[in-house]
Amino acid sequence: MTHVFHRQLKKKMPTAVRGDGIFITDADGKRYLDASGGAAVSCLGHSDPDVIKAITQQLDRLPFAHTGFFTTEPTEKLADLLIDAAPDGMGAVYFLSGGSEAIETALKMARQYFIEIDEPKRTRFIARRQSYHGNSLGALAVGGNVWRREPYQDLLMDVGHIAPCYPYRDRGDDETEEGYGRRVADQLETEILATGPETVIAFVAETVGGATAGVIPPVPGYFKRIRQICDKYGILLILDEVMCGMGRTGTLFACEQDGISPDMITIAKGLGAGYQPIGATLVASKIYDAFVQGSGAFQHGHTYMGHPVASAAALAVQKKIKDQDLLENVRRQGQRLVELLHERFGNHANVGDIRGRGLFIGIELVADRVTKTPFDPTLSLHARIKSKAMDEGLICYPSGGTADGLSGDHILLAPPYIISDDEIVDLVERLGKAVDAALGEVVL
Numbered sequence: 001m002t003h004v005f006h007r008q009l010k011k012k013m014p015t016a017v018r019g020d021g022i023f024i025t026d027a028d029g030k031r032y033l034d035a036s037g038g039a040a041v042s043c044l045g046h047s048d049p050d051v052i053k054a055i056t057q058q059l060d061r062l063p064f065a066h067t068g069f070f071t072t073e074p075t076e077k078l079a080d081l082l083i084d085a086a087p088d089g090m091g092a093v094y095f096l097s098g099g100s101e102a103i104e105t106a107l108k109m110a111r112q113y114f115i116e117i118d119e120p121k122r123t124r125f126i127a128r129r130q131s132y133h134g135n136s137l138g139a140l141a142v143g144g145n146v147w148r149r150e151p152y153q154d155l156l157m158d159v160g161h162i163a164p165c166y167p168y169r170d171r172g173d174d175e176t177e178e179g180y181g182r183r184v185a186d187q188l189e190t191e192i193l194a195t196g197p198e199t200v201i202a203f204v205a206e207t208v209g210g211a212t213a214g215v216i217p218p219v220p221g222y223f224k225r226i227r228q229i230c231d232k233y234g235i236l237l238i239l240d241e242v243m244c245g246m247g248r249t250g251t252l253f254a255c256e257q258d259g260i261s262p263d264m265i266t267i268a269k270g271l272g273a274g275y276q277p278i279g280a281t282l283v284a285s286k287i288y289d290a291f292v293q294g295s296g297a298f299q300h301g302h303t304y305m306g307h308p309v310a311s312a313a314a315l316a317v318q319k320k321i322k323d324q325d326l327l328e329n330v331r332r333q334g335q336r337l338v339e340l341l342h343e344r345f346g347n348h349a350n351v352g353d354i355r356g357r358g359l360f361i362g363i364e365l366v367a368d369r370v371t372k373t374p375f376d377p378t379l380s381l382h383a384r385i386k387s388k389a390m391d392e393g394l395i396c397y398p399s400g401g402t403a404d405g406l407s408g409d410h411i412l413l414a415p416p417y418i419i420s421d422d423e424i425v426d427l428v429e430r431l432g433k434a435v436d437a438a439l440g441e442v443v444l
Contacts, residue, residue, distance in 0.1 A: 014390075019046025022416045022423055024395065032390070035427045036397035039211070040243045040360065040414035043270040044317055044326075051275045054316035058309045067306040074311035081318055082282060085252050087261035091285030094298075095278065095306040099242030099268035100134030102279040103204075106238050106264045107138045108300050110202045113236070113287050116294035119198075126160040126191050127204040130213040130405065133240050142204045145212045146405030160195055162187040164209060165218045168353045168364065169372065169403060181222035189229045202236035202263070203229075207254040208244035208357055214402050214410025215355055215362030217249075223258040236263040236287075242279065243360075246270030247321055247417060250331040250358030257357070263287060273317045276310035326417040333419055334358040340428045350375075350439055361413040364402055365435075374408040375442065377401070382409040384438035391437075394430040411435075 006013060014026040022045045024032045037043055044051065058074060065072055079093040094109070096102050107125065114122040127133070129144040140149055141156040144164070149156065163170065163184050171180040192200055203226065209216035230237045239262040244254040248270055251257055255265070264287070268279030291298055304310075321327065338354060338361060345351040345363065352366035365382075367375045375381045382398035389396050402408030415427060 021045045021047075022419055030393060032393050032395050033423065033427055033430060034395045035413050035415050035431065036395055037269075037414045037416055038274060038395070039269070039397060040248060040412070041269045041274040043247060043417050044273040044275075044320060045416040045418050046274075048273075048275070048317075048320070050320055051273070051313055051316045054312045055275060055309055058312035062308055065308060066303070068301070072306070072308040072311065074308050074315050075306045078311045078315045078318070081315065082267075082280065086265070086282055087253060087255060089261045089263075089284045089286070090265070090282045092283050092288040094281045094283065095311065096268075096280060096302060097277045097304050097307070097310070098279045099240075099266065100136045100139045101302060101305075102242060102266035102268055102281045103134045103139040103142070103240060104136045105281045105300060106204075106266055107142065107202075109281065109283065109287070109298060110236050110238065110264065112298060112300075113290055114201060116290040119234075121198050122201045124158075124160065124195055124199045125201055125204055126162065126188065126195065128164045128206075129161045130164045130166065130209065130216075131204075131206055131240075132210055132212040133204060133206070134242070143212075144405070145401070147401055160191045162191050164213060164216060165222050166209070166213060166216050167219055168216075168355065171219075177219040178221045181219040182225055185222050185225035185229065188226060189232075192229070192233050192235065197233040197235075200233065200235050202238050204238045204240065206240045206244060207258065208249055208360060210243040211397065211399055211412060212401065212405075213362075214364055214399065214412055215357075215360055217355065217357050218258060223255065223260050227260045227262075230263075238262060238264045238266070240266050242266050242268045243414075244357075246318075247327050247330055248358055248360045248414060249356075250327060250334060252321075252327065254357070271317070272310060272314040275317065276307070276313040277304075278307070278310040278314050321417065329419075330358045330417050333415075333417075333421075333424055334361070336421070337361060337413070337415075337424055337428070340424060344428050344432045345435070348435075350443065356413075359413075359415055359417065359419070363411040363413070365409045365411070372403075374403045377407045379442045381438060381442055382411070384441060385409075385411060385434055388437040389431065389434035392430040392434050394427070394434060396431060396434075 018025040127142040131144040133143040265282040272278040353364040397412040402410040
């Protein structure tokens, strides 16, 4: 009997005992190829000796110092590294312990920013359907994940939600990508005007949609139009790169590929690669300066923010990504992975779309490719695929509600940046077997 309150209470979990490279081994000796980095976390794989050394060295020097009293060297160095690499205009980093905290911080910081500049009527946020921003109440409120929100709906603040940029399902046959992007981006202006421009704080969006809809990259021009609309009405643009940032899409910040600079960026997962819990909210200099010139304090905080050991780990992770040019491997292996997935699934009767950027790939499954009709959600195809993949010694990240929050199934792949050519082939072979086995149970 376990006394751990696990995520799944009616299923026995294997016990992970060791990690090496892109593999995890359980207590029975079974090895699993980690094709999703857990939840797009383990970008350097497992048991990297340089990161472990950085952690132990920091533990020897200073395990903890509360940020209400001190700053620390690794935290200062990590902030410098991030701002040096960030999009134009970013000026400061607020460190936290994960993605939900980073989003919650961004929401509160954005609200206080408008108090600092004497615009206290701004109290509303706008976000997108089929999004996910974390599990704390503020993050759930701006998120658009139907099944995660449902039990807590009555506790959530009122947030306006517009359509996601989801061309596979929403682009018209007569629309160009750019025309479609303009149409769905313009929904933001419509929502702002309906809400009252003087009341809106920010628009919150994942740069590349993550776990809810299964990796949906924006079409060209979409975020440039979003940036224009935000600027027109004096609204902040908060980009959530908790899952898609820190190199996952082939550039350190995903929004680099969209040619824009937001007002805030939230990061986590790939920041520390799972070696320590860490997240961060990057803020534009204009926001930071408003706090400095105003009250001089942000009314917020967490005990373990700016943790020196977590910062040392993340600093080692980011240095390794840079020094070994791992982003080039992300781009190259991402292209190779997509090619192999198309070879294996491109003509598959139940694979509707293969999409993504870098080593951040989504596969959407459908009952009918022509009509794009999803499988009956009661079949829980995504859960079957996850189970069959584990049987094959493969960790992937399937989920449901892909199409509209209730129906639809997808598989998310986010393997470590160090993945080799042979391991890419192994990944696709194992995934093919798992998908075929799961579909064999539901397709007559």
